Amino acid sequence: MREEDSNWFSRWEEExxxxxxxxxxxxxxxxxxxxLAFDIRNPNNSNNNISxxxxxxxxxxxxxxxxxxxxxxxxxxxxxxxxxxxxxxSAELGSGAGGEEPARTLKRPRxxxxxxLHKRFVDAVAHLGIKNAVPKTIMQLMSVDGLTRENVASHLxxxxxxxxxxQGLGGSGGAGGxxxxxxxxxxxxxxxxxxxxxxxxxxxFLHPGRSNSEHFLPFVQVPxxxxxxxxxxxxxxxxxxxxPQLQPQYHRQVGHFGSPPNGQFEHxxxxxxxxxxxxxxxxxxxxxxGYVEDLESANGTGGRKVLTLFPxxxx
DNA sequence: TTCCGAATAT
DNA sequence: TATATTCGGA
Numbered sequence: 424m425r426e427e428d429s430n431w432f433s434r435w436e437e438e439x440x441x442x443x444x445x446x447x448x449x450x451x452x453x454x455x456x457x458x459l460a461f462d463i464r465n466p467n468n469s470n471n472n473i474s475x476x477x478x479x480x481x482x483x484x485x486x487x488x489x490x491x492x493x494x495x496x497x498x499x500x501x502x503x504x505x506x507x508x509x510x511x512x513s514a515e516l517g518s519g520a521g522g523e524e525p526a527r528t529l530k531r532p533r534x535x536x537x538x539x540l541h542k543r544f545v546d547a548v549a550h551l552g553i554k555n556a557v558p559k560t561i562m563q564l565m566s567v568d569g570l571t572r573e574n575v576a577s578h579l580x581x582x583x584x585x586x587x588x589x590q591g592l593g594g595s596g597g598a599g600g601x602x603x604x605x606x607x608x609x610x611x612x613x614x615x616x617x618x619x620x621x622x623x624x625x626x627x628f629l630h631p632g633r634s635n636s637e638h639f640l641p642f643v644q645v646p647x648x649x650x651x652x653x654x655x656x657x658x659x660x661x662x663x664x665x666x667p668q669l670q671p672q673y674h675r676q677v678g679h680f681g682s683p684p685n686g687q688f689e690h691x692x693x694x695x696x697x698x699x700x701x702x703x704x705x706x707x708x709x710x711x712x713g714y715v716e717d718l719e720s721a722n723g724t725g726g727r728k729v730l731t732l733f734p735x736x737x738x
Numbered sequence: 739t740t741c742c743g744a745a746t747a748t
Numbered sequence: 749t750a751t752a753t754t755c756g757g758a
Contacts, residue, residue, distance in 0.1 A: 557741080557742065557743090558741080558742070558743090559740095559741070559742085572742095576741090576742075579742095579743090580743070580744075583743090
C-alpha cells in the first residue's frame with residue numbers, strides 16, 4: 424500500500440469480496456485498510472451496517488493499557504483499530520481511478536461518547552478548571568485524534584447541564600464522593616446520565632469558586648496523555664490508523680509542561696497544535712490519507728453510520 | 739475573524 | 749436520546 428492510490432483503488436476493486444463474504448462482522452472481514460478507505464458496502468445489501476457501538480471481540484486480545492497514565496491517550500487503543508467501524512461511502516467512487524480528491528465535504532459520523540472518551544473529557548475539564556474549560560481547550564487537552572471542537576462543545580453543553588442538576592440535588596450523592604467507584608447515582612433519571620455517571624465528577628465542579636481548594640490546580644500535573652511514550656499514536660476516532668504505515672499525518676502533541684510555580688495558567692500545552700488536516704490541494708492521490716477519518720454516512724433512509732471511539736471496555 | 743454557548747435540528 | 753448544527757453575541 425504505499426502511496427499508490429491508483430493501485431489501491433484497483434486493488435480494491437479486485438478484491439471486492441462478494442456480499443456474502445463480507446456479511447459477518449464487518450470488522451473482521453474487512454481489512455483495516457479497506458475499512459480505512461471507505462465503508463465497504465453493497466449496493467443492495469446494506470445489511471452489513473456496522474453497528475455503532477460495542478464491537479467487542481476483537482480477534483486479538485487487547486493489550487492492557489500501560490500502567491498509570493492519567494490520560495492515556497492511546498493506551499486503550501490496541502494495535503489494530505478494533506473500532507474501525509466508521510463507514511465512508513465514497514459517493515464519487517465511480518470515476519476512474521483518476522483519483523481526485525474525495526470531496527472534502529464529507530460529513531463525519533456522529534461521535535459516540537464512550538465512557539473512556541468521556542473520562543478523558545472529564546479529566547481535561549478537571550485539569551483545566553471550570554473556568555478554562557472551554558471547548559477548544561478541552562479538545563486540545565484531550566488530544567483525541569479527530570475530535571472536533573464542536574464535538575466537545577456539544578458534549579460540554581450537556582455535561583454542564585448534568586453538573587447543574589447535580590448541584591441542585593445536593594450533590595453529595597453520586598458525584599464526587601462516591602469516589603467514583605460505584606457512583607451510580609440513582610437519584611436522577613437513569614436514562615439520562617448514565618454516561619456521565621460513569622466518570623466521577625470532581626467535587627470542585629459542583630462548587631465553583633467556593634471553598635474547596637483542596638488539591639487540584641488547574642494545571643500542574645496534567646501529564647496529559649498527549650505524550651505517549653514513544654508511540655504517539657493517539658487514539659483516533661474510528662479506525663483511521665489501520666495501517667502501520669499510513670499513520671495519521673499529524674499528531675497533536677502537547678508541549679511539555681512542567682509545573683508552573685505560579686498559579687497563572689499558561690497554556691503550555693495548547694501552545695500550538697496544528698490541527699491542520701492537511702489542506703493538501705495538490706497531492707493528488709491519497710484519497711484515503713487525505714482525511715484522517717473519512718467516514719461518512721450517506722444514504723438517505725436510515726443509513727446512519729456512527730463513528731465510535733475505541734470502545735474497549737475498561738473502566 | 740474566531741470562539742463560546744444556548745437554542746434548535748436531526 | 750444523543751449528538752450536530754445554527755445563530756447571536758463577545
